[in-house]
Amino acid sequence: MKMIRKRVLKKIFKIFLMLFTIICLILGLTVVFFKIREKTQKTQIEKYHAICYGNKYIGNLCLQGMNKEQIIYILENEISEIKNRVVKVKWNDQEIVNTIDTFNPTIKVLINGNPTEYTNDQIADFLIKTDKEKTIGKQLEVIKNGKLGSKIIITFDYSLNGEIVQEYVSNLAQNCFVAPVEANISLADNDQFEVTESVDGQKINESMLVDAIQNTSDKNDWKSVVNIEGKMDIIKPHYNSNDLKxxxxxxxxxxxxxxxxxxxxxxxxxxxxxxxxxxxxxxxxxxxxxxxxxxxxxxxxxxxxxxxxxxxxxxxxxxxxxxxxxxxxxxxxxxxxxxxxxxxxxxxxxxxxxxxxxxxxxxxxxxxxxxxxxxxxxxxxxxxxxxxxxxxxxxxALEGYTYEPRSVRHSSFSATAYLDVYKDGSLIKSIFLHKDRYLSKKG
Structure with missing residues (x-):
């Protein structure tokens, strides 16, 4: 019996040892597998260390896979396009062409609609670093599917120097100003009036033009030409020929x-x-x-x-x-x-x-x-x-009325004046004008 028990125990020990060996082998292989996979993942992620993950945009341009230098180049190019944006001001049959840079613009960078004071270098770093704080698994998911990344959209806005815009418009207004021609009336020798013809003048509406130039940033397609139609206001001559006639x-x-x-x-x-x-x-x-x-x-x-x-x-x-x-x-x-x-x-x-x-x-x-x-x-x-x-x-002009001034003398040094108003020969009313007293002459 002892011999049988001994054999059984020995057999059980061998089985246990075999199982332990197998388990250790499996655990070892698992550790090796995970280390290899981790190393592989880290190596894969390391390739994206200096480039941008997906779902990051400058305007409509996706930055996925771009490095810092490329992002900075795009930022600078966008700002340059804003400054070089063409502004055409037209009035009557004339036109003058300038760029936004003429008006000394202040350009703001917006991150998801919010203004930032970051430099282009800092913005590029921010875009590249975003999502790098996530776990390796999450980063791999972003790498495989860029839309899983945190969405960041870089846009731009600008405002123009008000004094420069006003000065520009004032100079333009002077150049396109057309003075009205006043009518002239004269009494000829034959007691007939001669009237020269008046001509309307023109001037550009400065306040509307200032607003139109200031509001060019509302049209945020920086590659488009801004066409502004200057509204011309008519200047009526003070002496109009139709009135003088x-x-x-x-x-x-x-x-x-x-x-x-x-x-x-x-x-x-x-x-x-x-x-x-x-x-x-x-x-x-x-x-x-x-x-x-x-x-x-x-x-x-x-x-x-x-x-x-x-x-x-x-x-x-x-x-x-x-x-x-x-x-x-x-x-x-x-x-x-x-x-x-x-x-x-x-x-x-x-x-x-x-x-x-x-x-x-x-x-x-x-x-x-x-x-x-x-x-x-x-x-x-x-x-x-x-x-x-x-x-x-x-x-x-007198609508049928006639007028006659009248003086009522009170003494050699005092009188009251009235203006009598007549219509159809009848006195309608008398308007009091003033009462005066005069000095006697000295010497």
Whole structure:
């Protein structure tokens, strides 16, 4: 029995030893297999150490398999294409060609839509390193199927230097500006008006063009040409020939008398010559003081008699107040009430008391606005010793009304002025103008 048991145990031991040997062999082979596989995988991954995995893009270009130098080249090329992008600005039948670089662009790199301050070198490193932190198995999956990699899209945006864009547009606007041609009206010897034709001008709409150039980055196909159509705005001439052709009727006139052959008379003639032919469109303002220019020897004026603090004194330009007075009475008869009118310090002899107007540089002026719906043409001339002012306008400018200034004298030094308004010969109303007091002459 002992012998049999001994044999059995010995046999069992041999079987166990055989199994152990087989297991050890299998384990050893397994370890060798995994080490070989790991080494093979590491060797395979090592090949991708310096190149980009899949699912990484610059624009629509996939970077899979590209190294750092290639990625940097593509980045630089994309930025260069942005700077060299052609911008064509067209207006009428003209065109000017520039590039985005003309406007000193600030170019931003976006990673998945988010701005980054990375340099091109850093961006390339970032793209290559992405997914390298994953396990070997995950990296092998990315290598086999690039779409399993972390998706990264590099895009670009830019903004232009606002001051440079504005300066560019301003210069362009000057170059393509077409000034309007103003119509001119003149009264011929046959008392007929002659009107030259006006021509519309053109100017480019600067604000719209600035916006259009600034917004070129909205079209993010950097290889495309940016075509910008400059909008041309029409510039209407102030003096339009169609409006001036409506001037055909004498609507008011007034005259005063003076001694032409005197220094005072010469001053009146000189100032009047500067008013003659004045055209005022509806809403235009007029200042006697400005139009007749400063009363200086250089402007052709002589020393004449003028009022100063109740005295008659010698003054360069003395006498020009008669110009303002004659004009005042002429515009009143056209239904135009002045914006500014000042009385003399003392009464004058050439109009009723209270219907005068004075002009003194810096203190007194006759200013008015053309309140009619038509242009007015002012004819101002002297005929011998008569100073005659006339206002022409459209035949319906006064709409059937007539106007007559009236002075109510209270004393030798006081009067109130009214403007009486008539229609069909009947007094409609009286408009209060002003009440004036005058000084007595000294000495």
């Amino acid at each position: 409506k001037v055909n009727t004498l609507i008011s006139s007034f005259q005063t008398h003076f001694i032409a052959a005197s220094s005072r008379g010469r001053n009146i003639i000189k100032g009047t010559s500067r008013i003659n032919g004045t055209v005022l469109m509806p809403g235009d303002e007029f200042s006697v003081d400005q139009v007749i220019l400063p009363r200086t020897i250089e402007n052709g004026y002589l020393i004449g008699k003028a009022f100063l603090n109740g005295r008659v004194v010698d003054s360069v330009g003395g006498g020009v107040c008669q110009i303002a007075t004659t004009m005042y009475n002429t515009i009143l008869r056209a239904g135009i009430i002045p914006d500014v009118r000042k009385a003399h310090s003392m009464s004058v002899s050439y109009v009723p008391l209270g219907l005068d107007a004075a002009v003194t540089t810096g203190s007194k002026d006759l200013m008015f606005t053309n309140t009619l719906s038509y242009p007015i043409y002012i004819e101002a001339e002297n005929n011998g010793n008569s100073l005659i002012y006339k206002i022409y306008s459209g035949e319906n």
